[in-house]
Amino acid sequence: MSPETAILLSLGLPLAGALLIALAGRQPNLREGVTLGTAGLLFLTVITLVPGVMDGARPEATLIEMLPGLPLRFEVEPLGMLFALLASGLWIVNSIYSIGYMRANQETHQTRFYICFAIALASTMGIAFAGNMLTLFVFYEALTLSTYPLVTHRGDAAAKRGGRTYLGILLCTSIGLQLLAILWTWQLAGTLDFTVGGILAGKASGPVVGILLLLYMYGIGKAALMPFHRWLPAAMVAPTPVSALLHAVAVVKAGVFTVMKVVVYIFGIDLLAASGQNLWLIYLAAASILIASLVALTQDDLKARLAYSTVSQLGYVVLGAALATSWGVIGGSMHIVMHAMGKITLFFCAGAIYTAAHKTEVSELSGLGRAMPFTFGAFLIGALSIIGLPPFGGLWGKWYLALGALEAGQIAIVAVLMISSLLNIAYLMPIPIKGFFGKGSGNPGPVEIKEAPLPCLIAIGITAFGCLALFFFPDSIYRLLYPLGL
Amino acid sequence: MIAAHLPALQIVVPLVSAPLCLLLRRGDLAWALALAASWAALGCAALLLQQVLSTGPISYQLGGWAPPWGIEYRIDVVNGFVLLIVAAIGAVVLPYARVSIAHELPEDQHAAFYTALMLCLTGLLGVTITGDAFNLFVFLEISSLSSYVLIALGRDRRALTAAFQYLVMGTIGATFIVIGVGLLYMATGTLNMLDLAERLPPMAESRTVLAAFAFLTVGAGLKLALFPLHFWLPNAYAYAPSVVTAFLAATATKVSIYILLRFFFTVFGTAYSLELVTLENLLIPLGVAAILVCSTVAIFQTNVKRMLAYSSVAQVGYMVLGIGFASTTGLTAGLVHLFNHAMTKGGLFLALGCMVLRLGSVQLDSLAGLGRRMPLTMFAFVVGGLSLIGVPLTAGFISKWVLVQAALEQGNWFVAGVVLVGSLLAIVYVWRVIEAAYFRPAPGGDPAAPNAAAPGGEIVEAPLSMLIPTWILIGASIYFGIHTSLTLGVAERAARFLLGGGA
């Protein structure tokens, strides 16, 4: 199929899937089949675009002119290609996991869950393939709105509160700050198209660049840059597949992806580096990395700990963008993928632990690893990837980021990366270590704890394997991302 | 032959249908006649706009008497656009009215209701179409008087006091307008708007003209609920029958804004309004105040209709802001928001009417659990709410975009910020309703409540004849959030026309 068709199909497929899921709502097996089928087809569609983009092609498709001079336009470039692959691939895995989780926990409103998932994925594809900032903004908001019912899935008072924080922060930042930034950019540059080298060259300089950058960075609330990160832990009220989606596949990745796109294609790394306005962002990102890791140490709730870990890891990507060097940008983009794979593994494990043993606090997990070896083994793999140790993919993200920091002359940042890895060890490693080697919690309880349901285990296995596999293929990703750094 | 007399037909058809409705006595016959008349009016308006867009302004001499002594109906891009809005809302609201009015009004008042509604439609269309200043006053009073009647037909006894308050304030406003027109006549000797436009510039320095300007501004301001002259609106919208609220919210204030535009830019002219009197110093602060104050007040309302009424005043603030910028972009923003808000607010009030049908009230507490029981209605409300907030892919986003663009063009960062803060405030009050409907469990149900629940006593979805018009308007607010070439295109042409030059 032609690239243009592939682009439009990748948006249309999840939406059509949502419709079919709604129709198949009464038959759970059929409904789940539709989800898996749609996810599979989506992944295949996205893959067809890869060879062209690797060769340098930039397929595009235009929908409709929403505002004079501003059409809804799509253009596939390396970063978007990577994000789309990640999202569509992990959707399949997440769906497998969801089937296991939702059924084992007998969650209500499952049809609504799968429908919103599909719409959220359609929005993610829209973000990934956006050709100008307006298109990206449209799908960015669509993602916020379509994930709100997912976050508030349980429908109780806690869900309502969490949903309020989630929606409140995300909408306030996007409408109050990001939209202002977009309109200002439109006024300065006369275009919003993503262009290599940025569109602001010669149109903005000095403090204007700084303020515009500030508006964008804090306007992109999904990147959870401190102090606008509160929505992430608040969204933990959602069922675990949603947390996995939020923190690995769609929402946060959409946030840092947008940050990367803005830095590379709106500002242009040369303009940003030359203006010197990126320094404060480097420090902010570094602070976010460290502070969030410290907070993670204090969290006993497993999902909360993973949430703050995500805030910290997102800081890495923002840091990569802020360094405004080619290695930095490539490193940050690579980290998007590596972190996604690692974090989704961790969240899957957290959900498996909840489903099988009904435990949510880290302090309760002592000795559980012996009863759930597969789960905790996968947790170990995910943790090692996040920490950045070989032979797991997470190493590469940090490696290129360190190179980027050196290239920008920011030695202190290399130290920050080191310290942060140590903190990662401190808050992640105790879990598998205590799980395998700790004392059991005494009485085994009325029901013996077994491993999680099979679909969950399959999903966990796939993502853990993915962490390992990504270690061996950094060069393909590097080749894909190389044009970004030019 | 008909085509030549379309402007007259635009007024005559609804006007004649009004007494006929009254004579027909029976509610459903009156409804059928009103429906036919309103759809005919829509057809006229669409044809007229099409004609204006292709061949330029239309001038129609009533009775064959030539202007400036005879009354002239003059249709250009601006009022063609507003005509379309008013007629469209009328045409969509009428099918909805059959069930809604049958539920909210006693049987013997139905025919009178449709009479008054047709008179109101006539008046609003007349204000829009006329090219004569005093004729404008006459039609304005026709629409006002009939809207006082319509509001007073509400079930709650507070509808009576609301109608009375509106009557007093509205009459003062209309009287101010007639004083203004009188002063203009004193100064120039003519009542025809185009003729006035020619004769006023030599007299620009005279105090009479300034007084006329002031009276006209305040009079129109009262009618369009410009902050702080908006006090009649929340009560009037809250206690009127649902159909009336939807119709008035989508049309009456829009037509009054048109009056303002017509006088500022056509009669007095851009040079006078902008340079001599500097109306932006008046309109922009008032617009800002309307947005901030009324959005905040809306957050604290427990009656959802009142909440949306305050929201309407805030939205009028946006339109006034756009006009205050007095640039092409600003006027485009104001005009396009005229259209977008009419669609959105009309749809929202119609959705509320569906809820009133089933629940008997629109207090936030009674909406608990409605997301389950009336999913289509609530979803219509959600989408309308998103358009109020200004989420992309809705009409509200387009208006906000152009408005902030206009502010940035003039370097007015403060106002740009205010527009966006207004959206944030809208999130709060819209989400209050959404949380009530989706997050609270449905109560046991009070069998004594005066509602039209389905047999069996359950709350079910509203009937199709009410759902379809609601979704037409809500669908329009999405459609025109994506396909903006019609609305933005016409709005921009109208803006350029008002600021001088071209049709």
Next chain:
Amino acid sequence: MDALGLYNYWIAIVLMMTGFYVVVSRGNLVKKIVGLNIFQTSVFILYISMSKVSGGTAPILAEGFETYSNPLPHVLILTAIVVGVATTALGCALVVRINEAYGTVEEDEIQSQDQEA
């Protein structure tokens, strides 16, 4: 001299302000309507004043009548009077209904009844 010669306009202004004051300051609904009427009447006087031409008569096409007072404002005022009458009638009807519903036509009593409810 000029100011005295314009006494019509002074009266119009005085009536306008009186009427407006009555509307705003009086709590009795009937009095408000009366005030509104006075306010509208002032406008009528304003229009009629401006149409009067010294030595002018009604516009009669016949010998001996040369100067006419401007008939147009008279026509406008007829319309405005009709509008005023309709408004008053509507207002009074509303007052009757309010009286039936609340038992009073004093604004403050109505407000306190509403607040209790």
